[in-house]
Amino acid sequence: MTRYIFLALLPCLLLPSPASGQQRNRNMNAKWPFDIHQVAIEDSIVFAPYTVHNGVMKMTVQLFPLPDDADRDVVLSIKEGGEWKEIGREKVSEELMGDPQGELKRWNAHFRTEDWDSSQDYAYRVTAAGGKSSYEGTIRRDPIDKKEIVIAAFTGNSNRDRRLKPDIIANIKAQDPDLLFFSGDQSYDHKLHFQAWLLFGLQFGDIIKDRPIVCLPDDHDIGQGNVWGENGVKAPDPTGNDGGYFYSTQYVNSVQDAQTWHMPDPYDPTPAQRGIGVYYTDIKIGRVSFAIIEDRKFKTGPNGVIPQLGPRPDHINDPSYDRQAVDLPDARLYGERQLKFLRDWATQWDGVDFKATLSQTVLANAAHRHGKYPNRLLADLDSNGWPQHGRNKALVEIRKAYGFMLAGDQHLATVVHHGINQFGDSGYSFCVPSVVNYYNRWWEPLEGPEHKIEGPLPDLGDYYDGFGNKMTMYAYANPDEARRNKYGGEWGERAAGYGLVRFDTGTRKITMECWPRGVDVTAADAEQYPGWPITIDQVDNYGRNATAYLPTLKFADGKRPVIQVVDETYGDIVYTLRVPLSTFQPKVFRDADYTIHVIDGDDKQSLEHVTATRENSETLEVK
Template structure:
């Protein structure tokens, strides 16, 4: 036996790369493990939800770091295949060898279960962030399980779409009869050898050894494994047996070696996940989102800034509070030039930084805005469901493929960046409560943060350097629809009766994490349940912006009299309409469209879409009149159907123009396909004068329908819902609004089109140019 010790040089190296490092310690190891490198040293004197920079836990609430161990907290029936991804390690193609090891121990003595490695997550075809999500339900790209249950070493499949929770054992060669581990605290070293075979395939050997004595407890060998089956992410696994409550496991000291495993130190995450900021004149607000650090760790972060290559200056300090966020507000910001900034977090002898750029206020140029909404992480959940195509002409969305996992929206982010936006507008449904995993109300905060972190992880490369405005919508607060009724609690948690299903503190947490950095509210007085508000105005790039909260004051359809914006927001719009000095244009940012731009499968106006702001009509007309008085262009999202309309009150064109952008990626589909030609139509189909199901008049100027008709979907959908995951059959993407010298230029792009390519085309009907004189 060899005794392995982390030397001082290795200790310092991994301290720098891993943020937190455990004390140097000795353990007995097999000789095969002595040359492996630690993934990350972990402190043995902390308890926290966040494990460390090199790890991603599925889900947050299912794992913790405790006294040096990565402990699984989920062992109930239904808690199969809880995983922790090794973010900085990846199995890559090629006929090379690989090794990995980890020390495990069983944490509970009730029921059965297994632990080990899951290799080949995503099949080597996914962005590392998407491949880090491989977990419970098996499916295409799900990888291979290499497991130990205290009695036997097994290899199990994780790729079945038809039996997603079976994890069938693969025939393997057992070397010797395993000696079962009986003591709860007894530590076992699992070691996996991956060796190339002469036939181009690989042999996997999984060995279990007693840490204390070095005794080999057993081995299992799996031969003729295809390279494609093992390339991809590497994850640790703890699982009870299917459908049963059972074992939970803890892990420490994961290590890897061999040329088949690539080290990716750039993939670390945390303790600062990302930032967002807004600039309103001399007021700068910056929100730093942290991972769930420990209760005993420092709770103060610092904002520092400098001009290019200058010395760092201290801005202010902020407490890391609700939602693990730190909010900085600076009131005398010099917005005439660019500044570098960084968030600084210190804990004991360790310091972490997160850098970005505060752009100067672009007063003397065309202002370009990016408009994004409705970004679901996955089309199918990763913890349930049998795989099958949704329609006869749809493809199977393999669970761990890019067809199903939209996160991290790499192409959308890349293409949006190519427009070089000056301002980002994310106008709602940044997440969906049922994706990538089903809603877990038993630990609502961590379940929300798990999903929110995915959004920020996706878009942080944009938000760290570009001012960002975020609106909270229904799915963000875990509701399918919301009519907030001034913040009241929903009776019996029935969202259809108006109000909020979950507590005011939860709503405030969502708002804090998503839009705590927004410009200051017009009137910050909270509504019922002490729920904060954020509607208000700001100026940027010589443009005056209004932010509305459609949902918070709106009443349910059964409430009399029905309310839309409410007295407070109407008062705000009246004041904003008067504020025109030094303003070259006005833009109102809101959650959804002031009309019901939708038809049913019989091509008639939809009559019951109370989720739209076509209802109530009286409130809708007052809002349009106030926005018309302000001379504003209105932008929104929510409906998953991109549209550009000129609203009407007394006729079809005496209101404002509103651009409702496409979904970034969503399931629920809407169509606008009225029967026959509409009066005063344009050059593209389904445009012209239209009266919606609430009697509202509008002129539809452009619309981006799904690529199949609604009737085809209704007649052929196997699920009998309006959901559609196959992105080839949808029209999803983002909007671009340019405020030029004398006009608005409104663009609508598909998520997968490079806007800089020679033949790049937008959705039919766009771009649309709206002169200021016609607003």
């Protein structure tokens, strides 16, 4: 960042945040939070998020508005043999953002390169404005041989603190994750996404430039307090509780274009209603496959669907309400399109040891107090604990892949083991803390657990959430006035921070870390939030108790192939998994005959009419 642009942005990047007494800037004009038109031409390029997947590299280059006389070509080059080689040239997009930012243009350029060699790192350079502006970084190789794949996860970059994030940047550089995941609310400036996206790039660009990033827009990004997308219908107002999107299709698509175009191509690009685009897809990093979910776009809005049971249609605080009465079988969550995608994704294991989902939020209502401590809420329809039928359908598909779930949005870090019919019969989720947590939430149940877990925190164990869903709480990070950190002090007690997840492809263990703001992770005394780290086994993500077992499979030459268990009575896939050891006994959930498909690269064999029994001591040698 040059001295010119640094001085231009100094007021919004370095002043104390409103949480520590600074009056919040309400000047919502096109020049706020800084004058986007007063930027030196050499600083025109802000940042360049990218991904590489299945031999395709995609990158979006985001620029400040260019002056009328500036060249509109954006050039992408990589370094080969010590020389820069041009591999792409695109015109910067001057498509309008759309209402409420109709006067502004997108000012970005998209690059797509096929037949990408992902076996090596490439230094890249982007130039714009006739070469006057330049931006450099590294497109990383696919870490296919790396034993531990690390993902850093963030959520909730509230506009209550517009400063740079030096504590996060320093820590992420030290921890050096393989993938960055921003789960939503990168922008809280509802009508000013373009400006907020530029600021996001200035805040996080120093870590984005050298590693792939998955970025999911959520409600605040597209200008609403909450969003229940209902497949793209028009919402009557920006509260969103009737379902749909309030601002123009052009604006919603402009937000998605900025935040998601660089991700792998959508699984099914068919737009939702009114031409609103979709982006759900998957990405493989090393030997970990991530399903990228849009868990808001198809969700049913609550207003008029269920009776209002609180101060607003999405908040329930009537102690007499019937949880089952709000469980509507026809209400959607992920929607049939994404459930189909998950079924397909769950069966694809080529070069994969782990499966995990990346979504805006978790499949539970895991908060009891909202906003200020006295405000208790029995159930929040914005959480993905509702609708219960939709939540259960999603868990059924995810657990068939032994999928781990990573998300954000809830302003409260948690680790939950989810259950449908039994506590813990599905997968684990990690909801990461907000980067800037202006709206506090607390885990503080009124009732005791069905089963208590001893640990470093109170109130751990088996609970029913506000919708009657089964959930087992393993850790949470409540706001605490006694907890203050070294980064200005104001975000410590609000339980702000970020998450880190480590996938160990050797041991098949998953470790979750929860880091507070202001902590120096390189210090010998660096501490995570109480309750973390937490380590689980991959197979814990289908925690359903077996009622029968198939014979133990013993694979020749120490191989660890993929197995797919199919119920022959119904033709249903029970689950698909790359076995963690060369000896593995598949569990099943009823006495029946099964087919076991054994897949090792291009080789596939099927063991048919295999009978499951309650106590099965048989061993099958598989070559």
